[in-house]
Amino acid sequence: MAEGDVGTGIRPWRNWVVTLATLVAPTTFIGALLLYFGYAYTDALYEHFGVDAATLGFSTQDYALRSAGALYIPAGTALTVALAGVLVYYAARTVGSRGTPGPPWLRLTPYLLSAGGAVLFVVGMLGGFGAWEAGAMDTPLLLGSGLVLIVYGRVLAFRLADAAYPVARERLALALVVALVGLCSFWAAHAYAKEHGDDDARYLAHHLWLRPAVTLDTVERLYFPPGQVRETRLPPSGTPQRFRFRYEGLRLLAEANGRMFLIPEDWATRGGSVLIVPANDTVRVALSPG
Known part of the structure; x- marks a missing residue:
């Protein structure tokens, strides 16, 4: 064990465990989302013809392959937005590390993002309770994106101030946000899969x-x-x-x-x-x- 590890009490394998968990958790989530989308899409497609998806008995590989073609556009859009968010995060960290306050509009931007996220979340909640006529995907997308923007705005605010995000202090809140965003992801995937499956079934019925x-x-x-x-x-x-x-x-x-x-x-x-x-x-x- 290295001298630094003895002094700090950090086990040498801890970083490997953290890195492995960081890679495995998103991969498992994405895999589960693909399988769920594939099942929901297949169920909607064959239900149009009066056949239950369970009767077909497709394998998990079949469901994953059936979900691939329909996810190019939404997956590409989500990855593009995520890439933009990462680039903005690194830009904010670079600005914050200079030690000089940026222009007022730059310091205000994170709070505007969080405020916008709060508005989206409230609108999504109102749509979920029927206060306005929300589409099948509107409510989960508004709720999920609103929560992400709230947290992302706070992260940018800390980065611009050259401070670390208080993960330990807000661990419970972050866990709830992650759980809600995951729930909204499956909710939106089901709505999109059903809509896409219904459209493909109607097209196939006439062709x-x-x-x-x-x-x-x-x-x-x-x-x-x-x-x-x-x-x-x-x-x-x-x-x-x-x-x-x-x-x-x-x-x-x-x-x-x-x-x-x-x-x-x-x-x-x-x-x-x-x-x-x-x-x-x-x-x-x-x-x-x-």
């Missing part, structure tokens, strides 16, 4: 030709609304023919856990049910491009 066309051969006859699916009775061949009926006019909605979810291609105009077919030798399936 089912984008999905693979399915020709399904079965042993027993299936029953669909008249004229919705083309049924053909297969003629007997020289060899024993197990499959007696062929159905066309179906599209592959999803495939998971050895099951295919088939939907009539005119579902948007005529409605109908989603057919769940096992992907085994009890049926014969041919897929073709939409």
